[in-house]
Amino acid sequence: MNARNYSYELAEEYNMQAYLEEQWKNMETLFIRKIMGFSSIGLGYKMQMPLIGRFLRWAAERQIHSEKPGRNPVRADGHFGQVLPLEDAQHIIGNLAAEPIIKNYCVCRWMQRGVKDAVCINFGCLSNIIPKLTRYIPVDQKWQLDREEAIAALEEQNKRGYVASVWFQPVPYINAICSCESPECGGLRLRNDFGLRTVYKGEYVVTLDRDKCQGCKNCVKMCQFGALRYLPSIKKVIVNHDKCFGCGVCRHACNNDALTLVPRESVPGQAGKF
Amino acid sequence: MDKTQIKIDYKKCGPNARIDPRECRKCMNVCDPAVFLMHPTLEEHKDPYNPEKWLVTPVWPCMCTGCMRCAQVCPEQAITVKAQRSLYQLRQP
Numbered sequence: 220m221n222a223r224n225y226s227y228e229l230a231e232e233y234n235m236q237a238y239l240e241e242q243w244k245n246m247e248t249l250f251i252r253k254i255m256g257f258s259s260i261g262l263g264y265k266m267q268m269p270l271i272g273r274f275l276r277w278a279a280e281r282q283i284h285s286e287k288p289g290r291n292p293v294r295a296d297g298h299f300g301q302v303l304p305l306e307d308a309q310h311i312i313g314n315l316a317a318e319p320i321i322k323n324y325c326v327c328r329w330m331q332r333g334v335k336d337a338v339c340i341n342f343g344c345l346s347n348i349i350p351k352l353t354r355y356i357p358v359d360q361k362w363q364l365d366r367e368e369a370i371a372a373l374e375e376q377n378k379r380g381y382v383a384s385v386w387f388q389p390v391p392y393i394n395a396i397c398s399c400e401s402p403e404c405g406g407l408r409l410r411n412d413f414g415l416r417t418v419y420k421g422e423y424v425v426t427l428d429r430d431k432c433q434g435c436k437n438c439v440k441m442c443q444f445g446a447l448r449y450l451p452s453i454k455k456v457i458v459n460h461d462k463c464f465g466c467g468v469c470r471h472a473c474n475n476d477a478l479t480l481v482p483r484e485s486v487p488g489q490a491g492k493f
Numbered sequence: 494m495d496k497t498q499i500k501i502d503y504k505k506c507g508p509n510a511r512i513d514p515r516e517c518r519k520c521m522n523v524c525d526p527a528v529f530l531m532h533p534t535l536e537e538h539k540d541p542y543n544p545e546k547w548l549v550t551p552v553w554p555c556m557c558t559g560c561m562r563c564a565q566v567c568p569e570q571a572i573t574v575k576a577q578r579s580l581y582q583l584r585q586p
């Protein structure tokens with residue numbers, strides 16, 4: 220991982236402050252604004268029409284990964300993420316994240332589920348912007364965190380079943396570790412329901428040790444991606460690697476040490492499948 | 494089959510109505526597939542960081558399962574759902 224991608228220097232070079240101010244002011248309206256002339260409302264129906272669908276997908280993916288200076292923050296060009304296991308998320312917070320670090324209410328859960336859940340860890344120049352949006356600042360708990368507190372918060376959230384993800388906002392500037400829940404998460408929605416690469420799968424996939432698995436099914440409930448299934452005939456769980464995002468959240472439910480993350484490229488058929 | 498149609502009567506919920514969606518939020522809570530999006534209106538706001546006018550838009554109607562919970566829970570009867578074609582088949586992780 221590259222510490223430069225987290226630095227204030229980089230932020231200045233790319234004029235991040237202005238981009239982020241605009242993006243955050245307009246965050247909740249992202250999905251009702253237009254992508255290349257098409258609004259996201261009814262996106263699924265539009266993607267079903269073969270030609271429009273192909274064009275939309277191409278346009279949206281180009282926009283999501285935009286590194287051009289003229290990108291449009293109101294549409295969140297260049298804003299995408301990747302799923303990562305707790306250990307890597309903690310490493311970023313512990314060693315790479317620029318201070319100050321804050322914990323604010325999850326935007327996606329507020330705008331799509333109507334609940335306030337203080338789980339988003341933001342750092343660097345973003346943590347100077349979000350406090351201006353008072354609706355995202357927790358009222359009943361400490362929200363300015365030191366590194367140790369942020370690492371502990373991530374662990375608690377991951378164990379609750381939230382998927383850790385790291386966000387470019389915009390490329391190549393990294394300033395958030397999210398703890399996501401599907402289907403509210405806007406990134407996971409576009410990926411899981413519309414096949415757009417807004418969130419990449421993690422660098423790992425989970426493997427299950429048949430000898431250790433006791434068939435308690437606890438891990439199945441934790442997986443947000445439907446990658447785990449209990450087979451009654453063998454009284455064990457099996458993994459669908461194509462569905463696994465490598466978040467590692469299932470591991471917290473296993474008392475028998477049966478689930479392990481392994482590098483994605485070490486599993487046949489999974490190399491390069493992000 | 495036709496697309497699912499979900500309509501919200503903004504005379505009953507929104508900046509020109511008795512109910513502010515930020516206070517209510519009931520439809521969003523009961524909807525399993527999170528079809529609704531609560532957002533500031535697209536006009537200029539006095540304080541752009543803390544906009545005061547908010548609306549609910551059914552932004553992902555193709556994910557609607559037709560459970561009708563939103564229509565039932567809405568204290569203002571502001572929501573109508575005509576559930577038709579659902580696009581869960583688009584899923585491709």
Ligand code: SF4
Nearest residue numbers: 325327397398399404
């Ligand atoms: S990306 Fe994840 S944690 Fe961040 S705001 Fe969205 S759902 Fe919340």
Ligand code: SF4
Nearest residue numbers: 432433435436438473
């Ligand atoms: S939690 Fe562990 S022991 Fe239980 S079913 Fe899953 S892998 Fe097996």
Ligand code: SF4
Nearest residue numbers: 442463464466467469
């Ligand atoms: S099976 Fe994969 S995607 Fe599901 S919880 Fe485990 S690591 Fe995450």
Ligand code: SF4
Nearest residue numbers: 524557558560561563
């Ligand atoms: S009918 Fe059910 S699934 Fe459809 S929008 Fe209303 S609550 Fe959501």
Ligand code: SF4
Nearest residue numbers: 506514517518520567
């Ligand atoms: S339940 Fe009805 S009144 Fe409440 S936020 Fe939704 S649309 Fe508005």
